[in-house]
Amino acid sequence: MRTRDLVVVGGGPAGMAAALAARDAGVRDILLLERDQHLGGILNQCIHPGFGLHRFKAELTGPEYADRFAKMTAAAPEIEVSLRSFVVGLTPERRVSYLKPGALEEVRARAVIMATGCRERTREMIPIPGTRPAGVYPAGLAQKMVNMEGWIPGREAVVIGSGDIGLIMARRMALEGVKVRAVIEIQDKTRGLVRNVVQCLEDFGIPLYMRHKVAAIRGRDRVEAVDVVRVDDKFAAVPGSGFTISCDTVLVSVGLIPENELLEAAGAAIDPRTNGPVSAELNGTSIPGVFACGNSFKVYDLVDWVSRDSELAGRAAAAYLAGGAR
């Protein structure tokens, strides 16, 4: 089995920034594993502008932001990029196994940086009662359908959750001619940026219902409607406040969860509440020589801060290696 100095798992903004920073700090043998066919991670489907204001002092789209890092990564001979490489195993001894078309590979790493991003919370995790028809999608899946494939999931939509992803998808759907009937938010304020509330909802006349929740999804084969109720301080339904909104699509945008099943299987301590690694310092894990950064360490709103903090992970790994790690 081959031994590499540093293996980075995940080629999103976090993984690329970490690999580049490790290289700048002197690491010469880096393997970057990415399960997708290209680098960039979730940014590839974020075709709206608003990325890089801090990092590049320019307003870029997600793919443009990703591309700047992908070019730097490709130009670094110290970083071997392996695409379509799906990591399926990590051990406390830092053995990394991954599948790619035609091969199951194993490497031993002197240091590992996990940059596996996050996944969306689903309707099942809330959980929202009712039927289980077609037409209920995590907002990020709808974003992928619309932006990557040109597939329009529905004609009349209700969005659950008013974080930035929910807001941006409400606007994206409206731009595609979908009637967005409502955004439903259980809290009394939105988690999203004010500019997004204005630009994504107000400019499109989309109603935002604060302190409301979806009590049930209806429809046998395809979504037909949602039942909505107002909630009290304890998020319980206020009797008599219910109403129904007809729609054929429900986009669920109720938060992100760090994706750390590999770290967990390796025995790293994971906070059951956040699903992030338990660590006193930024980018740490409970396994020596294994670091985590970006959305897999904690969920970030802005990619600019992902890049900044992930560079620290790259440097921390370099320092660990320089300290005589074997």
Next chain:
Amino acid sequence: MKVHDVAIIGAGITGAALARELSRYRLSLLLLEKEAEPAFGVSKSNSGIVHAGTQNPPGSLKARLCAEGNRLISGPLSEELGLDFIRCGQLIAAFGPGDLPRLENIKAEGEAMGVEGLEIVDRAWLDANEPNLSREATAALHCPTAGMISPYRFVHALVENAVGNGVVLRELSPVTAISRGADGVFSLTAGGGNYKARSVVNAAGLYADDIARMAGLPPYPIRPRKGEEYLLDRKREHIANRIIFPLPSGKSKGILVIKTSDGNPMIGPTAHDTADREDLSTTDEGLDEVLEGARRLMPSVNKSDIIAYFAGLRPAAGDDFIVRHEEAVPGFFSAAGIQSPGLTAAPAIALMLKGLLAERGLRLEPKEDFRPLRERTVHLFKVPLPRTRELIEEDPAYGDIVCRCELVSAREVRDAIKRGARTLDGIKFRTRAQAGRCHGGFCTTRLMKIMQEELGLSAAEITKRGPGSEIIKDERK
């Protein structure tokens, strides 16, 4: 028009088991299913338990056929069809000495049905074998022959093998009219097609009474009983080593902690009568009831462990199965009211129906070319890494991972389609892609592209579970 020997209405576990059993003989067989694929009815939403044969009223059909079904599934069917049956055993937990007489009673009734290995175990045994069981449990009845099976893959295995042996399967074919000619031959209208058959078997689950009415029979008293079930993350796979039951209530076997053959434990089911055969909704109350019941058995069950949920309707018609020839309509057979433990009993129900058909003159001449074996399906999540390596060497597409949560490769998805999957749910039930914690957030678009390639569909034609459940509404070219 061709006259079939037997037309079976409904491709759930009951119809599938009968079709496969009859396919051993020189017969012309027709299997009509209203949904887009087999196992889209009750047989997809249940607990997946192959019961030992305990907890049924003595003397009932349920009791006899359940015990026999367990023997058939664990023996010949698993061997021939490569079923994923796992004999994990079950425990019925007692909370205090007052419960012991009831355990003794269940044990005696089970033994009378020929259930083997029943044994009452004490607290020390429970400590050693079921460490997460509630400290309050004082003893339990251990039923080692109980097990678990993937219910939909069980149906698919039977249907695939039946079709391989000549059974004609017609999906999207709801039977809407039945008449019996003067010659005794039945004419059936189903999904725009017309069919003829000398015998008809009604295995239409929740809709069996509609079929009875079409045949001119009084409807069976079907009263759907809803069961909500909640699936836990695969991370909790080892919460229990066996299926854990409380003592049964009057109406049901209670809220259980269930191991499933896919790894994810499940908690449930509730049991509430409903008037609506289409009511597959889950409720806040159901969730509370299930959590409370499951925590009584296993206090460490957590709401945040839940990754999925569903409801199923038991097609109860009175207290027992109805399996009989209908004298009022000669040649018409009923397999109705197949409530729990119907999944377990189905192979035995099939044998009983075969006997009834033979009594009414169906000639059972064995086919020399009957092929009892079916090639086992491959699931990467079930095989160790060295085996994965071999598979990838055989076909690189095993290394092309489509579903990240459940580790499903492109090759498995293509195989599922070759074996009959036509919808996203069909792919999910066969492969587990979309069944994990991210619920298809990651793999749905890739699955749709594979379906486009394999089935020649446009994206807008792809459905979740048949017409009306299209995934997308419009396409921008």
